[in-house]
Structures are given as C-alpha cells and as structure tokens.
Amino acid sequence: MTDTSQLPLIQEFRRMDADGDGVVDRTDYLRAPREILTKLGVPEDSPKGQAFLDASHVQWEALLALADTNRDNVLSLDEYLNRRVSADFRSPGRPGKGDVSRALFNLLDTDGDGTISVSEFVQAAGFLCMPDQDALDYFEQQDSDDDGRLDLDEFFGAIKLFYSTPS
Structure with missing residues (x-):
C-alpha cells in the first residue's frame, strides 16, 4: 500500500x-x-x-x-x-x-529583478497541476517578508512544501 x-x-x-x-x-x-x-x-x-x-x-x-x-x-x-x-x-x-x-x-522572473510575482508563481504552479487557490496558499506561506513577491529562497521553500504535502 x-x-x-x-x-x-x-x-x-x-x-x-x-x-x-x-x-x-x-x-x-x-x-x-x-x-x-x-x-x-x-x-x-x-x-x-x-x-x-x-x-x-x-x-x-x-x-x-x-x-x-x-x-x-x-x-x-x-x-x-x-x-x-x-x-x-x-x-x-x-x-x-x-x-x-x-x-x-x-524563466518566471521576466523583469530580472530577482523575484517573481504571485501571478508568475500561480502560472508555474499550474505546470505542476496545482489548483490556483493552493498556489496562492503556498505563495502566502512562503512570502516571508510579505512583500508580495518571492525571491529564490522563498521559491525553493514553496517547492519543498509542495513535495512534502500530501494532496
């Protein structure tokens, strides 16, 4: 099983x-x-x-x-x-x-500022077949400085969270 x-x-x-x-x-x-x-x-x-x-x-x-x-x-x-x-x-x-x-x-950091927006993150999450609401929840959990953007470390945290959370 x-x-x-x-x-x-x-x-x-x-x-x-x-x-x-x-x-x-x-x-x-x-x-x-x-x-x-x-x-x-x-x-x-x-x-x-x-x-x-x-x-x-x-x-x-x-x-x-x-x-x-x-x-x-x-x-x-x-x-x-x-x-x-x-x-x-x-x-x-x-x-x-x-x-x-x-x-x-x-790829997602289209403006090259070292961060990705919530919409860019939701788009990336869609590639993993993650529902938009789940992606928004992951984003909020990982946006440690509450600036509405994820830097690379926060993005890595979201990926780790995704693979450690049962669907």
Whole structure:
C-alpha cells in the first residue's frame, strides 16, 4: 500500500509518463520542460530556454543513474518512488540539485529583478497541476517578508512544501 506522503510523487510520475505506458523515459521526462517553454513563449535556443533544458537533462541523467536499478534506461513507478525519496536523491551534492528550480525561477522572473510575482508563481504552479487557490496558499506561506513577491529562497521553500504535502 502506498504511503499518502508519496501521493505528490506518484502524481508527478504520472504527469511525466506522457505516453501512459507506465514508465518514464528521456522523451517523457523532457516533454514537460519543453511544454513550459512553449507556454511561456521562451524559445528553446534562448539562453534561459537552453539553461532550463540543460538543467532538466542533467536532472534526468542523475535520476536515471540513481533509480534505474535494472538499467533499462526507463523508470518504473517503483524505481522512481524508491530513489526519489532517498538520501542520495536529496543529497546537496547530487548533480543538478536545485538547477531545474533555479532555471524555472529565472524563466518566471521576466523583469530580472530577482523575484517573481504571485501571478508568475500561480502560472508555474499550474505546470505542476496545482489548483490556483493552493498556489496562492503556498505563495502566502512562503512570502516571508510579505512583500508580495518571492525571491529564490522563498521559491525553493514553496517547492519543498509542495513535495512534502500530501494532496
């Protein structure tokens, strides 16, 4: 039986499994970053677009190296869950650790002021299939200085909160 704390990860896996075949391969994994770039109107070959895709690729390779126990170059749900919550995956030294979130933050920070607005955050949360009201709640919880904007550390806090809260 699945622990309810794993529900966000199960939902994440299902979103990544673009073709619904029960496994995530490289194409599945990189589909979401490409869709995000398209939705934001950011070309893949732009500096921010390339940084986001590069970070996503590094994250995929690190996850595959940690989780693909049978070395078939795809991840099953069990492989994903077993390693996604492991100390190895959470290690600060893991290749790509935080890079995807940082690159996404940079994409959302359209004016380059080092913060994102509530509307930009809600848009990003939508990429994770989070309802707008939940996104607003996360935003309010993480906006520690109540300035109506999230800096990078506050954004990271919101992401951590999302992955630690059962749906």
